[in-house]
Structures are given as structure tokens and as C-alpha cells.
Amino acid sequence: MDTAGGSHGVGAELVRLFRRRPTDAELDRELQFHLEELIASHLRDGVEPGEARRRALVEFGQLDPAKEAMRDIRWMEPLRRWWWDLGYAMRYLWAAPGFTMAAVLSLALGIGANTALFSILNTALLRLIPVERPEELVWFTIDPADGSGRRLNYPFWESLQGDRRWGPVFCTFATTGSVSDAAKTERVELELVSGNYFGVLGVKPLRGRLIAPDDDRHPMGHPVAVVSHAYWQGQMASDDRAVGRTLRINGTAFTVIGVTPPGFAGSEPGFRRMVFVPMKMKRVATPGWDALDKPLVSWLQIGARLPAGADRVALGHELHARYHAFQRTHLDADRKLTPGQKEYFRRWQLSLETMRDAALDRRVRDHLKTLAWVVAALLALACANLAGLLLARGLDRQREIATRLALGAGRWRVVAQLLTESLLLGLGGGAAGLMLGSWCAPAIARQFPLAGAGSEFEVRLDATVFAFTLAVSLVACLAFGLLPALQSTRLDLLRAIKGAGQSRERRRVRQWLLAAQVAIAVVLLTVAGGFGLRLQAVLATDVGFNRERMLVAEIEPMLLNYSNTERIALYRRLEGKLHEAAKRTGSGFTAAALSTVIPMSHFNWSTLFFVDGKPRDVIPRANQVGPGYFQMMGIPLRQGRLLDERDDAGAPRAAVVSERTARMAFPEGDALGRHFMADPRAPRESTFEIVGIVGDIELNDPRRPSREMVYFPYRQWPFPAQAMAIQVRLSAEGSVGTALTSIRQAVAECDGDLPLYGARTTEESLDMLLAAERLSALLGGFFALAAALLSAIGLYGVLAHEVALRRREFGVRLALGATTRLIVWPLMRETIVFTLAGVAAGLLALAAGGLWQSSVAPAAVAVLLLAASIAAWLPGRRAARIEPAAALRCD
Amino acid sequence: MPKIDMPPGALVLLILRVLRAGPLHGYAIAQRIHALSAEVLRVEEGSLYPALQKILLKGWVTAEWGTSETNRKVRFYELTAAGRKQLEAELDGYDRVNEAIQAVLRTA
Structure with missing residues (x-):
């Protein structure tokens, strides 16, 4: 038997969700029958038809509540209600554009940042190589x-x-x-x-x-x-x-x-x-x-x-x-x-x-991880803003909500209604965030150190990104919409209807939200400031040589099948031409030298270090250099002499070491004039006399402490290094272009087929090297400012709303002779207390998370306090300017 | 006409009980309860139909459109096996609670 006359199939219910008539007709028929039977029974008892109908109706009670009650029992009913709620929520949000805009923009910022980062990760981790699965x-x-x-x-x-x-x-x-x-x-x-x-x-x-x-x-x-x-x-x-x-x-x-x-x-x-x-x-x-x-x-x-x-x-x-x-x-x-x-x-x-x-090296991954935390915190901040706005909105709607509750709407019914509104806000914010994120992501990705020079890094939005954004928006708006919804529906009906309700508890919640926002902003500002400082510190590091106005280009004669002797001959010829050009005005550079290690690059060589047949506990970095290298680099001589033209093939083998090498290999301080061996498999060819000691440098990476160095004349110790770097110091008026032309010309005069490649200034190399740091500093700074702005807006919103709500009260008190100070000060005091509480919590979080930076934290706190003062001052001024007469008339 | 409010939960029990005799439509259920209780208990239609819907969804009764004594199309409700079991369980529970209450009322 088909239960209930076929009216309970799932399909039927779905149809009925949006089409009320058929079921109602069934209900009507059943109830109508009942009513008519009642009338008939009265008629049988001999009652007048009119009276019979009246009595039947009285006994029956109202028809509609019975129908409503029957509807309540159907399982699809909640969905149908929700459909009505949706329409109501849309009309409501449409009618409050200021609130809607603020909420959607806050969410868009938070969600956008998350979407941008996620879509980059998505591309980087999942789809960077366009291959199958x-x-x-x-x-x-x-x-x-x-x-x-x-x-x-x-x-x-x-x-x-x-x-x-x-x-x-x-x-x-x-x-x-x-x-x-x-x-x-x-x-x-x-x-x-x-x-x-x-x-x-x-x-x-x-x-x-x-x-x-x-x-x-x-x-x-x-x-x-x-x-x-x-x-x-x-x-x-x-x-x-x-x-x-x-x-x-x-x-x-x-x-x-x-x-x-x-x-x-x-x-x-x-x-x-x-x-x-x-x-x-x-x-x-x-x-x-x-x-x-x-x-x-x-x-x-x-x-x-x-x-x-x-x-x-x-x-x-x-x-x-x-x-x-x-x-x-x-x-x-x-x-x-x-x-x-x-x-x-x-x-x-x-x-x-x-x-x-x-796909990602550990360092880049670490930076991404930090950035992921930063954007998550930003989202939390945006959500706190949303919650604050919803709470404020709940205050405005006290009377409406109270009336609905008084008329018999269940609390959960009203909560569901309020949640539907947050859901709409979340979806709106999510859509805006997706647009913002997809607009930002490629710009961020272009800065990204994932890619070697010139490689393409295309950020694509796909189903995964959409799903991520949707999930983030839904979780954010429901989690942060629930609290205000619960708050708004738990109220003292009488007070609320009379318009007197401003529950203390609700204000507390908003103030705690405010404190939490301030705390998050303090953390973000400090972390971002830390990124910036670290980058600055790295850029300001004294690497021991002059890296200003330096241009590097490479040649690789091995690719043209040069033998070792031919290579050295080519380098010597090239050196002669470069040194000549350096003396000529108009060449664009004032000094030039060859070496196998390019400053601020990942490439380096190491060498063993034997003295008297025994290895010393030091493995220095090795560089093979030509005459004039130290002068061009600006590396100072400490003892002995520098390498020059006399250290040629066939001459006694001579090398220069850095101070650290000298100190570590010869703790007695007698390094000069001593001999060392670099390769026990070729003892004769690799034994050199230390003829000079120069200052310490860090050639490859300013983030690392300077390493021990050994400099060999390339003419005496041909490493298997394939490439030779030409380094020149640009003259005051020389441009990169002029210098490059001169270098090209010098190379072409030696071998017309030899390609010159990898031309870059040391600044550019450093930029590449520090791309991850630069990106973190840039994005971190941007996100932190957004965080400060968001919390200032949140604070302003809370206070402005409070002033607007208590306008009447302030008006009365002013009329009764209260001074402006008495009105504004308590307002300010609360704000200051909670802002300071937030600052303290933020500082504690920094200390607990090991992110404390004494050089940045005070500045971060100062920035926030300034923003908070401005945000608090504006509503405070408005409170002070209330005209009692106008305020009292308005209600 | 004396009218006594139905104790909560009792309506379902009464509906199941009057349906034990055979399928009835809503009006007949109300009438039967009214008559069997010596016209003491009156079933509010506003609670009868929701209760019927609830029982229907629980699977204790089935409903089928049929023709009434007065030749009208109307839904007849019929007890299922699950409904019969439920009725036994509720009757048993009700008896025991009732005895307990009576005992207290007599001695206290």
C-alpha cells in the first residue's frame, strides 16, 4: 500500500517544496470532510444549520494552525522554510547596503588573500609540470x-x-x-x-x-x-x-x-x-x-x-x-x-x-608556510569584523527579533534566519574574494622564486581553488555568524520591545572580539616587520667586498671543445683586452677581472687543505682568479701580496687565503710563506705557497656568515669548472648597456663564436637570491597593513554604533548638565582597556610563538595604538557634539 | 459538555487503541475516542491530524484514500504490525504508570 496516498515519496516532497498547492488540497479535503461531518452531526442533533456550522467551527478551532502543524511534521519542511529565509535575507541585506558592503569587503579581503595563496600553492604543488597525472x-x-x-x-x-x-x-x-x-x-x-x-x-x-x-x-x-x-x-x-x-x-x-x-x-x-x-x-x-x-x-x-x-x-x-x-x-x-x-x-x-x-625547495616552502599562517590570521581578523558587524546589527534588530519571538517564532527559527543572512554574506564575500584572489595571484606569482630566470609560472583557477574558497567562506560565515545569532535571540523580550535593551553581555562579546582583533594585528604587524627588517639586514650585510655597480657575464669555451691549454690562452687574451678597455674612457667600466665563482650565486667550489701531508680541519671555498681580481672586488690585503701577472703557468705555485682560513689552518699565526696541498691525488700540481692573506668575504650568500676562502691563480690550477665569469666595475657614468657592449666586443675579438651569457648586475643576482625574503617582506607588509586597517575599522564600527545607539541617553545627560568629558571619557576608557588587553595578548602570543622581535614589536604596538586612537576619536567627537534637543526629538 | 485536556502522549495511545479494531478515518477516530470516553475526552482537531501525521511517519499506521459512510473521499488510517507492537508496549507502560499513580493517590 502506498502510504498516505503517494504523498510521501521523495520526489513528491521535492516537488512540493516549491509548489504548495497539491498537498494543501489533500489536507483541505481531509479537514473539510471532518468539518462537514461535525456540522452534519450537529444537524442530526436538530441544531439550526447556521448554528451547527458555527458550533462546528468553534469545536474545530482555526483551520490554518492545524494545517501549519501538519506541515511542520513533513521532513522537507525545514528546507522550504530555509527557502523563505533566503528570500527574506536577500531583501534584508539589500535594504542595508552599508552593513552589507562592510561585511562583504572584510570577508573579500580575508578570503581573497587565502585564495591567492592557495591558488599559487595549487599550481606550484599540483600542476607545475604539465604532464599526465x-x-x-x-x-x-x-x-x-x-x-x-x-x-x-x-x-x-x-x-x-x-x-x-x-x-x-x-x-x-x-x-x-x-x-x-x-x-x-x-x-x-x-x-x-x-x-x-x-x-x-x-x-x-x-x-x-x-x-x-x-x-x-x-x-x-x-x-x-x-x-x-x-x-x-x-x-x-x-x-x-x-x-x-x-x-x-x-x-x-x-x-x-x-x-x-x-x-x-x-x-x-x-x-x-x-x-x-x-x-x-x-x-x-x-x-x-x-x-x-x-x-x-x-x-x-x-x-x-x-x-x-x-x-x-x-x-x-x-x-x-x-x-x-x-x-x-x-x-x-x-x-x-x-x-x-x-x-x-x-x-x-x-x-x-x-x-x-x-617542486619547492625547503626554504621557499618555509616562507609559504609562514605566509599561510599570515593569511589565515587575516581571515580570522576579517571574520572577527564580520562577527562584530553582525552583533551590532543584532542590536539594531532587537525590536524586530523580539517581536518575532513574542509572536511565537521558535528561537532556532530566528537563529536559522540570521545564519541564512551570514551565509549570504559569506557567499558574497567568497565571490568577491575569489575575484580579488585571482587578480592578485598572478601578480604575486610573478615575484615568486619558484622559477628560474624567464620560466613561466601560470596560476590557474580550477575546481580545487573554487572548492577551497567556497569551503573557507562557508566555514567562516557560519562559524562567525552563529555567535551573534545566538546572542541576538537570547534577549529580554520586554526590555527589547520597549527599546531599552542593550545587554551588557553583548557589549562584552564585542569588546573581546575587539581585543582579539588587536592581538592578531599586533602579531601580524610584528611578524611582517620582522620580514622587512630581516631583508634590510641582509641587504645591509657587509659581505667583505664591494658589490655596488658590478656587472657579471659568463663564457663557457668548453662548449666549443677548447682544451685546457687553449682555454687558459683564451682567458689570458681576454683579460688583456678587458684591462685595456677598463683604462679607456667610454668603455663603461673601470676595472675587470676573471674568476670561476660568480658573486651572489649558488655556484661554488671547495678544496681540501693538507699541510705537511696531514689534513687541516678546514674545508675552504675555492676560487680561481686572474690578475686584478682583488682590486676589482675591493677585497683588502692584510699581509703579503696579491696575485698578479707573475703567477702564471710554470711560475712557482702561489695562492692567497682569507684571514679565517689562515687563522683556522695555522692557529699560531704563521700562515704566510707556508705551503699547503689541495688534492692528495695530485700532490705536486696542487701544492701552493701562501703569498698573501686577504680580508674575509661571503661570496655566495649574504645570509650566511663568511666562509674560509682560498684563491688560486686559474693559470696554475685549472679546475674542471666549465664557465668563467667576467666581472667588471661600472664607471660612474657607465651604463650596463655600454659596459656589456664593450665586454661583448672584447670577447668577439678573442673568438667570434663564443656566446656571452648570463649578464647581470650583482644587485640582480642578489634580488634573485633573496626573492623569497623579498616576497615575504612585501606580502607580509601588505597583509599586516590590511590587518591594522581591518581592526581599526572594526573598532570604529563598534564605537560609532555604540554612540548612535546611546544618542538619546547622551542627549538626556547633556541636557541635565553632564560635561562632554563625562560622556566621552567612559566610552574611551573601555576602548583603551580592551585595546591594551589586545596588545598585551598579542605580545604574549608573540613571546609564546617565539616570534618576539624587540626591534619591531614596539613599532607595531605604536602603529596599532595610533590607528585605534583615530578610530576611537571620530565616534567620540560625534558623541561630544550631540545636541540634546535634536537627540531627544528623534525617537 | 464536559471537556478535559488530554494528558500529553495519551492521544497517540488512544488513536492506536481505537485503530486496533480496524481502519478508520480521522473524524471517526475523534468520534470513537469521544464516545468511548463517555464523552469526557474531546480530541482537538488541531492536535488529531498532526498526531496522525506523526504516527504515519513512524510507520505505525498506513493511510489510504477510500470512501466514507457518507460517500465522500476520505483517508482511512490502518494499524500496521509495528503500530500493534507499539500499542502493546505503550499499554503495558501506561498500565504500570497508572497503577503506580493510583497507589500513590490512594495511600498518600
Whole structure:
């Protein structure tokens, strides 16, 4: 039997939700029948028809309440009510545009900041590499990370082929090479890839075809190359006949077989690989070393696409066991490695790291984490503002709410109504926040240090971002709408209807909210100020050399197959031309020098330090320099002499050390004139006399304390360094452009084919290096100001509202002779108390969270107190200016 | 006409009890309760129909459109097995509470 005549099916209920008639008709029919039976029974008792009807109606009571009561029992009823509430809420919010705007804007700011950061993370972590299902991809990673990171060897990769435990395993290696395309020679980011690389990643060609397993079979047998979409668009001018063209890579001809799809630039996010060649062509890509057959040379990145549902950790353990089993035989057989070095290999811990986790380095991740806290705090602040506004609004509506409660509306009914309003506000704020966030995110992302120079970082809004924003908005508005809703419905009906209600408790809540806002703002301002100070401190760090007006550019003659002797000859020739140019006015620079380490970059070399055959407890950074280096850099001489033209090949080997090196290696202070050996495998070639001691510097990173340094003449100790940095000091009137032209000319005079690349000023290098700090300082500062503004607005709102509510009271008191001081002071006093309470709580939170910064906190407090005073002063002034007569007339 | 307010919860019990005899429509249920209580208990229509809806949703009765004695279309309510069980349980509980109350009233 169909219960209740088919009226209780879910579908029927849904239909009825918006269409009341059919059910009501059923109800009417049943009740009507009942009524008529009552009338009939009275008629049967002999009552007059009119009287019978009257009596029946009296007995029956009102028809409508019965119907309402029946409706209440249906399960869809709450939804229908909510639909009515929604309409009511819309009309209500529409009628109070000031309140609505303030609430929506507060939320938009908070939600926008969160959306912006989240969409960046979303892109950075999930979609940076445009490949199929990036979440399945892993790198074979070595811990500790201070070892070789992800560097493994090619024979191991080969041994894994055919083993499907880790899914398909590919390998890749990034390097740079000189690429000539008919007209010009350029230094280009190359990626050597295994034949299955594109297949495993799931990349489809835009043009032609991509490298396939058959393109990677025989050593030096496959001169084919795939170019990236960016390279095809830029260097090849989107040539329709790009496929089939010839590129000369490090002098060898390669045929272009295909173009990657837009956005694909290798498997390492943040780098822009331009040209892909088969791994078996490695000897061409990295002239001077091959290592494809060396099981103990670590250089290769190995990755895999794990099978669906695989246990990453367990597979990592299997990999670890497999690697060490592979390595043991080779380590045992090896005779060149020292026992310490073998021990180092044996300590390696292998695991599988998702590519997603590997996308961001730890430092950037830490900054993002801090920023995530900052935006969360900002959202909390916006929500506190919302709660304050809703509470104030609740006061205004006391009479309305009281009337509804008095007329019999259930409390939860009114609470639901108020929550519906916050929900609407939340959705409005969420939409505005989404717009704000999506507008900000790309601007923020452009500042982001994720990307190497020139790489694209596109922030996309997708379903995940939408879902995130929606969830944040809903949670924010419901959580912070509930308290005011509960507050507003718990009231003394009589007092409220009479218009006298201003419950103390409610004021307390608002004041505590205010204190909480102030506390959050203090924390944010201090943290942001800390970012700013840290950045400033780093920028002001004395690195020991003059980094003003310095221009660097690089050359890499190894790419043109220079031998060691040819290289040194080229450098010497170039040095001569540069020194000449430095003396010439109009060249744009006043001093020039060569060295292998670029200031403010990640590149550096280290050397061992043996004295009398025994290692000293110091591993200094090594730099190979040419004559004039110290003068150009502004590194002061402390003892002995600097390196110059006399320290040439064939001359007695001479080196200069920094003060720290001298102190640590020779604690007795007799460093000058002593000899040390840098490489026990080549004792004769690597023994140098210390001819000078210079000041300490930190060449690579101003955030670190200065390191021990050793300077070798490059002419006496040719490191395997491929690149040589040309460094010049710009003259007072010289521009970067002029200087670069002069350098280019000097290089061209030595070798017309030699590309000059990586030209940048030291300031630019520093900017790149400190990008994370800069971003934190910038965003942190912006968010903190927004926080201060939000709390000032909140305070102003609370006070202005209070003054407006108590206008009558103030008017009466003024009329009775109260002074302005008596009116305004109690108002101010409360504000001051709660602001100070907030400041104290904020400072405590800073101390508890280990974020205390004595140099910033007082300033943050001062800024907030100033903002609070202004926010409090405006309503206070209005209270003082109330005209008693006008105030009393208004009600 | 004497009129006594229904004790809370009793209405459901009474409805279930009068339905034990067979399907009835709403008006008949009200009449039956009124008559069986020697015209002491009067069922307010405003509470009868909501109570019927509640019982319907609990599954203690089913409802079906039928024709009344006066040839009108009307809903008949019929006790289900669950309703019968519920009635037994409530009767049992009611008896015990009633005895307890009576005992107190007699001796106190």
C-alpha cells in the first residue's frame, strides 16, 4: 500500500517544496470532510444549520494552525522554510547596503588573500609540470639531502630496465650547451632524456614526434633533438618547417624531430629546458665527461611513474635494498676511492619522493608556510569584523527579533534566519574574494622564486581553488555568524520591545572580539616587520667586498671543445683586452677581472687543505682568479701580496687565503710563506705557497656568515669548472648597456663564436637570491597593513554604533548638565582597556610563538595604538557634539 | 459538555487503541475516542491530524484514500504490525504508570 496516498515519496516532497498547492488540497479535503461531518452531526442533533456550522467551527478551532502543524511534521519542511529565509535575507541585506558592503569587503579581503595563496600553492604543488597525472610521478631521492640529492648513476638505471616494480623508470640530466641555429650561437638549457622519458610523462608532441625508446639505443648513434614550445616560438619564430631543421649542439649536427606542447619545459619545475636530446648522446651534450659506464659517478636523476595504488614508502625500501645490492660489488672492486668516500656511498638512504614535494625547495616552502599562517590570521581578523558587524546589527534588530519571538517564532527559527543572512554574506564575500584572489595571484606569482630566470609560472583557477574558497567562506560565515545569532535571540523580550535593551553581555562579546582583533594585528604587524627588517639586514650585510655597480657575464669555451691549454690562452687574451678597455674612457667600466665563482650565486667550489701531508680541519671555498681580481672586488690585503701577472703557468705555485682560513689552518699565526696541498691525488700540481692573506668575504650568500676562502691563480690550477665569469666595475657614468657592449666586443675579438651569457648586475643576482625574503617582506607588509586597517575599522564600527545607539541617553545627560568629558571619557576608557588587553595578548602570543622581535614589536604596538586612537576619536567627537534637543526629538 | 485536556502522549495511545479494531478515518477516530470516553475526552482537531501525521511517519499506521459512510473521499488510517507492537508496549507502560499513580493517590 502506498502510504498516505503517494504523498510521501521523495520526489513528491521535492516537488512540493516549491509548489504548495497539491498537498494543501489533500489536507483541505481531509479537514473539510471532518468539518462537514461535525456540522452534519450537529444537524442530526436538530441544531439550526447556521448554528451547527458555527458550533462546528468553534469545536474545530482555526483551520490554518492545524494545517501549519501538519506541515511542520513533513521532513522537507525545514528546507522550504530555509527557502523563505533566503528570500527574506536577500531583501534584508539589500535594504542595508552599508552593513552589507562592510561585511562583504572584510570577508573579500580575508578570503581573497587565502585564495591567492592557495591558488599559487595549487599550481606550484599540483600542476607545475604539465604532464599526465603528476601525482603518480616520483624521484629516486637520496637522504641526507646534503649528499648528492637526487644524483644516481646510469648503469644503475640500466639495471632497472625490465623491473616493473616501480612502474616505468626514466632518467634525465639537465645541462647547458651552445646551440647554433644557422645565424647565431646561444647558450641553451639542455635536457638529456632516456628514450621512455616523454612516454612515461605522457607528453604529446605539438609537431613531429618526441624522443622514443628507439632514439636512445646506441652511444652517439642518434643525433636527434626535440625543442620546447618556448624555443620553437622564440628562437625558431614558430617555423612551420621546424621539424627537419638542423641544430648544431656543441658543434655536432642534430636533426629536430619534434616540438613539445605549450608549457612543457622539462620535468623540473622552475627551469626552462629548451632542447631535449637522447641520453645516449651525452658525450656531445657534456664535453669532457661521459660517465654513462661509470657506476660510482653520481649525476643522473631517475624518476618513475608508480603503478596505481602502489605503496610509495614500501617501494622506497625496496629501492634502497636494490641500490645497495647493486653498488656493493662496484664499491668492493673499486681501488680509487678512499675508505671514507666508500663509507659515504654506503650511508646513502634511498627513498621515493613525489615530484610534487620536490617542486619547492625547503626554504621557499618555509616562507609559504609562514605566509599561510599570515593569511589565515587575516581571515580570522576579517571574520572577527564580520562577527562584530553582525552583533551590532543584532542590536539594531532587537525590536524586530523580539517581536518575532513574542509572536511565537521558535528561537532556532530566528537563529536559522540570521545564519541564512551570514551565509549570504559569506557567499558574497567568497565571490568577491575569489575575484580579488585571482587578480592578485598572478601578480604575486610573478615575484615568486619558484622559477628560474624567464620560466613561466601560470596560476590557474580550477575546481580545487573554487572548492577551497567556497569551503573557507562557508566555514567562516557560519562559524562567525552563529555567535551573534545566538546572542541576538537570547534577549529580554520586554526590555527589547520597549527599546531599552542593550545587554551588557553583548557589549562584552564585542569588546573581546575587539581585543582579539588587536592581538592578531599586533602579531601580524610584528611578524611582517620582522620580514622587512630581516631583508634590510641582509641587504645591509657587509659581505667583505664591494658589490655596488658590478656587472657579471659568463663564457663557457668548453662548449666549443677548447682544451685546457687553449682555454687558459683564451682567458689570458681576454683579460688583456678587458684591462685595456677598463683604462679607456667610454668603455663603461673601470676595472675587470676573471674568476670561476660568480658573486651572489649558488655556484661554488671547495678544496681540501693538507699541510705537511696531514689534513687541516678546514674545508675552504675555492676560487680561481686572474690578475686584478682583488682590486676589482675591493677585497683588502692584510699581509703579503696579491696575485698578479707573475703567477702564471710554470711560475712557482702561489695562492692567497682569507684571514679565517689562515687563522683556522695555522692557529699560531704563521700562515704566510707556508705551503699547503689541495688534492692528495695530485700532490705536486696542487701544492701552493701562501703569498698573501686577504680580508674575509661571503661570496655566495649574504645570509650566511663568511666562509674560509682560498684563491688560486686559474693559470696554475685549472679546475674542471666549465664557465668563467667576467666581472667588471661600472664607471660612474657607465651604463650596463655600454659596459656589456664593450665586454661583448672584447670577447668577439678573442673568438667570434663564443656566446656571452648570463649578464647581470650583482644587485640582480642578489634580488634573485633573496626573492623569497623579498616576497615575504612585501606580502607580509601588505597583509599586516590590511590587518591594522581591518581592526581599526572594526573598532570604529563598534564605537560609532555604540554612540548612535546611546544618542538619546547622551542627549538626556547633556541636557541635565553632564560635561562632554563625562560622556566621552567612559566610552574611551573601555576602548583603551580592551585595546591594551589586545596588545598585551598579542605580545604574549608573540613571546609564546617565539616570534618576539624587540626591534619591531614596539613599532607595531605604536602603529596599532595610533590607528585605534583615530578610530576611537571620530565616534567620540560625534558623541561630544550631540545636541540634546535634536537627540531627544528623534525617537 | 464536559471537556478535559488530554494528558500529553495519551492521544497517540488512544488513536492506536481505537485503530486496533480496524481502519478508520480521522473524524471517526475523534468520534470513537469521544464516545468511548463517555464523552469526557474531546480530541482537538488541531492536535488529531498532526498526531496522525506523526504516527504515519513512524510507520505505525498506513493511510489510504477510500470512501466514507457518507460517500465522500476520505483517508482511512490502518494499524500496521509495528503500530500493534507499539500499542502493546505503550499499554503495558501506561498500565504500570497508572497503577503506580493510583497507589500513590490512594495511600498518600
